[in-house]
Amino acid sequence: MMNENPPSFPPAAAPAGAPRNAATILILGALWLLLFFAALFSPPLLDDADATHAQAARAMVTTGDLVTLHVDGIRYLEKAPLPYWLVAICYRLFGFNTFATHLPQAVAVLLLALLGWHWGTQSFGERTGFYTGLSVLTSAGIFLFTRIFIPEVLLSLLLAVALFSFLKTLTPPSPRCWPYAMWAALALAVLTKGLVALVFFFGAAAAYLLLTRELSRWRLLRPLTGGLLLLAIAAPWHVLAGLRNTGGADGHGFLWFYFVNEHFLRFLGRRIPRDYNKLPGSLFWSLHLVWLFPWSLFAPLALDAARRRWRSLTANTFQQRSVLLLGIFSSLVLVFFSLSTNQEYYTFPAYLPLLLLLSAALARAEQTYPTNARWITFAHAALTLLGAAFALTLGYGLWTSRHLPFVPDIGALLAHRGVGDYTLSMSHLFDLTGPSFAALRLPAALAAAAFACGPALAWTLRHQRRHIAATSAIALTSAVFLIAAHIALTRFAPMLSSQSIAAKIQTLRATHSIAPDTRILLFGDQSYGSSIPFYLGRQVALVDGRSSSMLFGSSFSDAPPIFLTSSQLAAEWGTGARKLLFVPLEERDTVDHLLGPRQILLEEISGKALVTDRPLDPPPQR
Structure with a gap:
């Protein structure tokens, strides 16, 4: 054990002066309804990741294939399935719309706030719990990064449940359910984001056990039966996906692409294709002041408390254990992604631990005001x-x-x-x-x-x-x-979003200005207009779009023939059946040079264009 000196924070049983539990839940629930539930209805799905991932969930419903993700008919093997299963269930209940797409994320935010409130209350007192719930619901990054369909908030929730269960297992008296709750949450986290969930959890748990000299208590975690539970939950999808997706590029299948390319090569910055940026180090660290704003303004308070109290920190109470584990876990996540390729939202799993520590420091300073x-x-x-x-x-x-x-x-x-x-x-x-x-x-x-x-x-x-x-x-x-x-x-x-372009196409069909079998094409990468196939509910062709997320899946022998080159488009333009071409702003000059005056503009929004290769059909005579 560490040095047996007074802890950094007042005991959890100290007078808190916070709203009662029922009032806290009502306040947090009302805040969630105002900020997250009310935001589920607009805007429409955004192009790129938002609508791309929604396409994958929609394909699960329409094809019945719950193992292999598909985007525009092409295998989409880089993602774990749990977020798409949840959205597919919502599509069954509420239809294919923005509300159903983002509902699981909004619910995950509510659960994350409630978990933060519960953890903070048990560890530091009611005031810290209340502040943690408030900060989760009102932090800029948590709100911003749940506007799009990405798995980070669900991963954060499941890892937080696993960490909380880990602490409960090691804190007597410990009911037998806690270690199994830990393993189950960890298995679901693997089905949400892959092996990185194991890296974060076991890295933090191992460091915690070493620092507290509690390695001898590993049996409390039920590693044998708990590990079997993890495999029973997480392994079947991985096995089925490996069996059903063989024979891709260079003989590679799901197992190589998912584990080697999407995990190890991505971390090293050598993922194929190389379509990810890496934030400069100074920007990566400083942006967390934005993602956790306005609560990050209290970071000096927490850092000062950590500096003054680190040497006296013990790990005898649940509060002290929480401080140590939360600090280790958040540090691991931040350092990991400072070394890896990254996007701004990758460090999302560290937000709740950091907000818990900030809330605890603030509550302690308030209770000793004006000393601090x-x-x-x-x-x-x-x-x-x-x-x-x-x-x-x-x-x-x-x-x-x-x-x-x-x-x-x-x-x-x-x-x-x-x-x-x-x-x-x-x-x-x-x-x-x-x-x-x-x-x-x-x-x-x-x-x-x-x-x-x-x-x-x-x-x-x-x-x-x-x-x-x-x-x-x-x-x-x-x-x-x-x-x-x-x-x-x-x-x-x-x-x-290109939802308005999809609406224009639907209007043209409804008015019989184009035939029902008119071919729809997107110029460039599918991410430029990924909301179009989602809202149309049909497959579209891609011109010079065999790239990024479509590259590996297109190498399978049964991939549908949806890819054209620009030279093929130029040769077929104006011949055969009518064609509608979506042209993103980034490709307007290229298409103008390729097709010239042979385009007929049907719609232009935000620089994006919908063009066709011949005049519209006359309206039918009554």
Whole structure:
């Protein structure tokens, strides 16, 4: 054991001064309904990962194949199946729409907040639990990275359940159910994101047992029967996927592509195809101040507590065990992805552990206020200054755009700088221009009001030592900002989604302007217009689109013939059956050079175009 000195935080049984359990659940539930459930209905599915993954879930429903994922009829072997199973169930219940696609993620956020509240309450007291639930629901990164269909929030929830169960197993008295809950959650995490779940969990667990000198207690984890449970849950899909997907490129099948290419080569930055960016180190670390905003402003408080208390930390109580395990796990996740190829949201599993530690540090500082007032004052000063800067910037934008007309198609007004070649999640933020701000007046006004009033109110309440009210005011400020952010995202829908192009095609069919069997083609990578085949509910052809996620699956002998080269398109254009071609903004110049005046423009939205190779059919005579 470590040094037996006083712990870093007050005992969990200390007076908390937080809302009662029923009130806390009502507050967190209402906040979730406002921020996450209400956001399930708009915008439509976005191109790239969002609609691509939705296609895979839709294919499960339409084909009945629950083992092999398919996108546009092509094997999609790089992802684990659990998120797609959940969305497929929602499609059965609610139909093929945005609500059903994002519902499992929204529910996972609620469960993550409730788990954070429960863990925080048991470890540090009711106030920490309340703050943890608030921070999970109002952190910028958690909200932002659940706007698209990706598995990170579900992975985070399952790993957090496994870690909590691990601690419960080692903390007497321990019912027999906890080790099996740990293994079951870990198995589901493997079915969510693959082997990286095992790396994170066992890496953190091993480091914890070494530091606490508790390796001799490994039998409590039931490794034999628990390992069999993990295999019983996780192994069948892997075995079936390996048996059903053999004979791909160079003789490789699922097992090589999924385990070698998507795990080891991805970590080394040698994945095929190489279509991932890596954030610069300084940006990777500093962006977590954004993803955990506004709660990251209390990071100096937590770091100061860790610096002063590390040598005296013991691991005798559930609270002390939580501090140690949460610190180890979050550090492991952050360091791992600082070395690997990464996207901004890859470190999502570290968010709950970090927010728990931040909430515990804040609650402790409040209970010893004004002794530890320095870092709380720093956080409020920083938030107030940032809020004033944001409010002034947004106010300036509102003033300068007051005479500009509202243009629904905001994508037509953007700069299109292509920062990071749009392979980073935040690339489009660099495209904003002055005229495009006119389309964002409502969300800008909401955000400006929140930042102008919220931080000052919170600091005033803190000065009056109304601590829970002050921290709740910070959460409310963030909540209003996130509502504004969602409205802004909806305004960006014409640029980020091609659902309107799919709607145009459906209208042309309904009015008999095109034949039902008209061939639909997408120029370039399928991610440019992945929402089109989802909303049409049919397969489309790809021109020069045998790339990125479609590359490996297209190498199987039974892959449908959906791929054309640009030279084939030029030769077939205007011959045979009518063709509709979707052209993304990035490929407009290429298509103009290829087809020239032989295109007939049917629709243009945010620089994206729908063209055909002959005049539309005349309407039928009544």
